[in-house]
Amino acid sequence: MSITVASLLLSAALLLSPTQTPLVIAHRGASGELPEHTLAAYARAIAQGADYIEPDLVMTKDGYLIARHENEIGGTTDVAQKFLERKSVRLIDGQYIEGWFSEDFTLSEIRSLRARERLPFRSQAQNGQFRVPTFDEVIQLVQAQSKAQNRTIGIYPETKHASYFRSIALPLEPALLQTLQRYGLNHKDAPVYIQSFEVSNLQALRTQTSVRLVQLIEESGMPADQMLLAPGEDMLSYSSMITPAGLNQVRSYADGIGPYKRLILPDAGGRLMSPTNLVRDAHAVGLQVHPWTFRSDETYLHENHFGDPSAEYAAFFDAGVDGVFSDFTAHAVAARKAWLAQRDAAAQP
Numbered sequence: 001m002s003i004t005v006a007s008l009l010l011s012a013a014l015l016l017s018p019t020q021t022p023l024v025i026a027h028r029g030a031s032g033e034l035p036e037h038t039l040a041a042y043a044r045a046i047a048q049g050a051d052y053i054e055p056d057l058v059m060t061k062d063g064y065l066i067a068r069h070e071n072e073i074g075g076t077t078d079v080a081q082k083f084l085e086r087k088s089v090r091l092i093d094g095q096y097i098e099g100w101f102s103e104d105f106t107l108s109e110i111r112s113l114r115a116r117e118r119l120p121f122r123s124q125a126q127n128g129q130f131r132v133p134t135f136d137e138v139i140q141l142v143q144a145q146s147k148a149q150n151r152t153i154g155i156y157p158e159t160k161h162a163s164y165f166r167s168i169a170l171p172l173e174p175a176l177l178q179t180l181q182r183y184g185l186n187h188k189d190a191p192v193y194i195q196s197f198e199v200s201n202l203q204a205l206r207t208q209t210s211v212r213l214v215q216l217i218e219e220s221g222m223p224a225d226q227m228l229l230a231p232g233e234d235m236l237s238y239s240s241m242i243t244p245a246g247l248n249q250v251r252s253y254a255d256g257i258g259p260y261k262r263l264i265l266p267d268a269g270g271r272l273m274s275p276t277n278l279v280r281d282a283h284a285v286g287l288q289v290h291p292w293t294f295r296s297d298e299t300y301l302h303e304n305h306f307g308d309p310s311a312e313y314a315a316f317f318d319a320g321v322d323g324v325f326s327d328f329t330a331h332a333v334a335a336r337k338a339w340l341a342q343r344d345a346a347a348q349p
Contacts, residue, residue: 020322021336021340022317022321022322022323022324022336023051023052023290023322023323023324024049024050024051024052024323024324024326024329024332024333024336025050025051025052025053025054025156025290025323025324025325025326026041026042026045026046026048026050026052026053026054026326026329027054027292027293027294027325027326027327028041028054028055028056028069028327029041029042029043029044029045029053029054030042030044030045030048030050030327030328030329030330031327032122032295032296032297032327032328033123033328034126034130035076035115035116035117035118035126035127035129035130036069036076036115036117036118037055037056037067037068037069037076037115037132037133038067038115038130038131038132038133039130039131039133039137039138039141040126040129040130041130042055042133042138042141042142043141043145044329045329046141046142046145046149046153048329048330048333049329049330049333050153050329050333051153051154051323052153052154052155052156052191052193052323053138053142053153053154053155053156054155054156054157054158054325055067055133055135055138055155055156055157055158056068056069056070056157056158056160057135057157057158057159057160057172057176058070058071058102058103058160058161058165058172059071059102059103059165059170059172059175060102060103060105060106060107060110061102061103061104061105061106061170062106062107063170063175064107064110064134064135064175065134065135065136065172065175065176065179066102066107066110066132066133066134066135067132067133067134067135067138068102068132068160069160070160070161071092071101071102071103071160071161071164071165072090072092072097072099072100072101073099073100073101073102073105073113073132074087074099074100075099075118076115076116076118077100077113077114077115077116077132078113078114078116078127078128079100079105079113080100082112082113083100083105083109086100086104086105087099087100088100088101088104092161092164093161093163093164093224093227094224094227103165103168103170107134110132111131111132113131113132114127114128114129114130114131115127115128115129115130115131115132116128119297121297121299122297135157135175135176135179136179136182138155139155139179139183139185140183142154142155143183152191153191154191154192154193155185155191155192156192156193156195156214157176157192157193157194157195158194158195158196158216159172159173159176159194159195159196159198159201160172161224162196162198162200162201162224162225163198163200163201163224163225163228164224166201172201173201173204173205173208176194177205177208177209180192180209180211185211186209186210186211187210187211188210188211188212190211192211192212193211193212193213193214193255193256193290194209194211194212194213194214195213195214195215195216195258196213196214196215196216197216197217197218197223197224198223198224198225198226199215199223199225199226199236199253200225200226201225202215202253202254203253206253206254212255212256213253213254213255213256214254214255214256214257214258214288214290215241215250215253215254215256215257215258216257216258216259216292217238217241217242217257217258217259217260217263218238218260219238219260219262219263220238220239221237221238222235222237222238223236223237223238236249241257242257242259242263242278242281243281244281244284244285247281247282247284247285247287248285250287251285251286251287254287255286255287255288256282256287256288256289256290256322257282257287257288257289257290258290258291258292258325259278259289259291259292260291260292261291261292261293261294261316263276263278263291264276264278264279264289264291264316264319264321265315265316265319272315275319279319279320279321280320283320288322288323289320289321289322289323290321290322290323290324290325291316291321291324291325292324292325293325293326293327294309294312294313294316294324294325294326294327294328294332295326295327295328296309296327296328296331297327309328309331309332309335310331310334310335310338313331313332313335313336313339314335314338314339314342317335317336317339318339
């Protein structure tokens with residue numbers, strides 16, 4: 001049945017314990033305000049109160065992890081102006097993609113590039129000002145800011161196109177674990193989550209590290225690595241992952257799920273529906289739930305049928321999620337503060 005935003009804003013005290021506080025995860029940094037995956041975007045998110053910052057990781061030709069949402073870097077850097085001749089076409093996760101790819105560039109060449117805003121309706125004023133950071137630099141920033149702010153700030157790296165990078169002899173996971181180890185972060189109590197849309201790399205990581213792992217879940221389709229399985233092998237689709245049986249299978253190798261947010265609050269014909277059982281079912285098998293992605297741009301709010309970002313956050317907090325990925329850290333932190341105050345007031349006798 002359909003519901004209004006107002007009816008979504010129920011007392012969260014019924015759904016969460018009084019001490020539970022949802023995490024705010026800075027999606028690509030404060031990417032709603034500055035070019036994504038730059039040290040400036042991460043630093044702003046931290047200053048605004050993010051609990052975790054999220055670097056997506058891809059590999060350079062000479063084996064360095066850098067923070068980019070895709071290995072195709074034409075949309076987020078000025079690479080076309082500096083390396084026009086490197087444009088090519090690659091088959092990645094079953095699709096032919098044209099552009100400039102991180103694996104064709106050394107780290108030295110990557111350092112000559114400057115980031116730019118990929119979305120045309122966001123400010124372009126900071127284009128050309130920031131470098132592409134390495135994963136080491138991201139961790140160094142986080143650890144320095146944790147010390148300066150006297151609080152623990154976590155990192156939430158995502159392995160991008162894991163099967164593809166493995167197929168070209170540039171696997172992401174060994175470099176990721178080695179980097180975490182170098183900074184004392186490769187243990188179960190580290191403020192780290194490793195996430196992936198694929199399955200097999202998380203299953204392998206489970207045997208190599210005790211760091212928390214998160215299975216990302218699209219609205220539909222099949223993880224890229226599962227499509228590579230031979231006929232007759234047990235394939236795990238995104239739709240099967242969100243069933244009770246699928247969640248139990250995910251729990252065998254992961255500590256949480258990162259579902260597309262409409263899998264929690266569906267949209268049918270322009271109307272928001274009642275929450276699904278996904279949060280309840282995930283919690284029942286011990287999985288945390290961190291949906292993506294919350295954005296305050298008018299375009300996205302209209303698509304999500306919320307005129308006010310705080311109302312959208314509150315609806316998901318009410319639904320019992322354990323954290324949210326947001327492009328606008330300040331909005332998420334403010335919405336959480338207001339929601340917690342309301343919850344605590346409701347819990348008073």
